[in-house]
Amino acid sequence: MKSIPSFFKPSVINLIPYSSARDEYKGTDGSLLDANENAFIYQYNRYPDPYQKELKSMIGKWRDVDPECIFLGNGSDEIIDLFIRSTCSKDVDRILTLDPTYGMYKVSASVNEIPIDLVNLNPDMSVNEKAFLEAIEDAHKLIFICTPNNPTGGLIDETFIEKVLERSTGIVIVDEAYIDFAETSSWVDQLDKYSNLVVMQTFSKAVGAAGIRMGMGFMHREMVAILNKIKPPYNISSPNQEIAIERLKNLEIVEKSIARIKRQRAQLRASLERFENVVHIFPSEANFLLVRFKNALEVFEGLIAKKVIVRDRTTQMNCENCLRITVGSAIENWKLINALTEINSSSK
Ligand SMILES: Cc1ncc(COP(=O)(O)O)c(C=O)c1O
Structure with missing residues (x-):
């Protein structure tokens, strides 16, 4: 089994991350003179919790996942981008996905100058499983599978996804943005079984909070630690964390x-x-x-x-x-x- 760091670029593993003021002092009381904030304004004058602990603890209970295995992004789109940037080296690595599927995988790959290989769905929008499995190469550091798929709406067969997880030497991101509308269980239940599995969900669809930009990534805790090194330190604002917490209190x-x-x-x-x-x-x-x-x-x-x-x-x-x-x-x-x-x- 591959170690978690080996999925990522050596430059990311060796990176000495920016250490924010809220990294160094984790409390909330005392005279906070460490982050150059304005002490004369009383609302939202403080930087947010960079690791969103309260929110993650609630999401953990809701989705039955250890909070340490949760990464939150400024929308799933930020998680997609962070994974591409942290795993794929230009001129070396590639990405694999189905076509048609959610358009941001392609856009984010292009922005990062990483080629993306596409395996066409059959005309009835089912997966050409043989073609996809044969297309998987070691250079594919990331594979995106969206289920239910956008724009088709169909679920991708579980046994097929298992085969992809087993065959791939890279990370397989199962995008479950629409899972709550489907009659199926989440891949989150399989996180202990596959160390290369990442499950993405979002507050934008069933949770009805697209405006707050809250994407969830469920993954091995070591992956969370690596993404924490490269994310913008305060990527989830305080009001957005609060709104998400309120929404989870009213499930x-x-x-x-x-x-x-x-x-x-x-x-x-x-x-x-x-x-x-x-x-x-x-x-x-x-x-x-x-x-x-x-x-x-x-x-x-x-x-x-x-x-x-x-x-x-x-x-x-x-x-x-x-x-x-x-x-x-x-x-x-x-x-x-x-x-x-x-x-x-x-x-x-
Ligand atoms: C499959 C899929 N994943 C992710 C997203 C984006 O999610 P977010 O709003 O969390 O960035 C969408 C939005 O349409 C989507 O269709």
């Missing part, structure tokens, strides 16, 4: 909203299926539906004209004529269906 609201979204998802699917220009709706375990139309661009433009905004995915791999539609509130979904009815009757 029953989150649970109820998930149940409502799932009900709306079924209703929206049933309503969309009745349209003669809807060719196919892909199975979805997420809070969106990928819908193939006969005339996606006409529908897309028509919806914008009626102030209903959906996501044009027509240029993505295997997504010809496809729009991705988020499951909204009952009123928003009703407006969408009304708008589609009007567009269809005016194009006849």
Whole structure:
């Protein structure tokens, strides 16, 4: 089994990190004259806890994970970037993922000048498992698997992910941004079994707190310690930590909203299926539906004209004529269906 540091660049392992004032003195009382803050202002004048201890302890209880195995990012997007920067060396290492999938893996790889290899999904959006497993090389320091996948909405088969974890000599990041809408268990349960597994989740979807930018990474505690060395010291602001803690104190609201979204998802699917220009709706375990139309661009433009905004995915791999539609509130979904009815009757 590979040691945890060997997944990372030697420069990161050897790095002497910036030591913040709050690293050196961990208390909250006393005369805090160590961080050049303003003692004459009484709200948010202090730097936040760089390791978000209270929040992590609550997340740990919620997700049944040791708080030491949790890393929090300024959105999952920060975690994606930190992993690429800390594991992949330019001109040497590469990344592997599926296509289509969440676009930030590709963007973040490009920003860091790391090539990303893509294995196309089959036309029905299932994984070409043989092609993917054969594509895995030692140079792939990171593999991203998004399940339920964005933009398709489908779950990626567990046995396949197991094979990827076993075959890969790098880190496998399972992105579970939409897991709470799915009828499946989280990969978090497997962290003890696979030292190269990282599970990402977020406050942006089911938790309903996209505005506070709170991404969660669950991983081996040694990985957390390494990411802590390279993250901006105060990457999660105090108000955001507080809002996240409040949200976790009110999880029953989150649970109820998930149940409502799932009900709306079924209703929206049933309503969309009745349209003669809807060719196919892909199975979805997420809070969106990928819908193939006969005339996606006409529908897309028509919806914008009626102030209903959906996501044009027509240029993505295997997504010809496809729009991705988020499951909204009952009123928003009703407006969408009304708008589609009007567009269809005016194009006849
Ligand atoms: C699969 C997936 N992962 C991560 C994210 C981003 O999460 P965050 O808002 O925590 O940066 C998204 C956002 O759409 C997503 O679809």
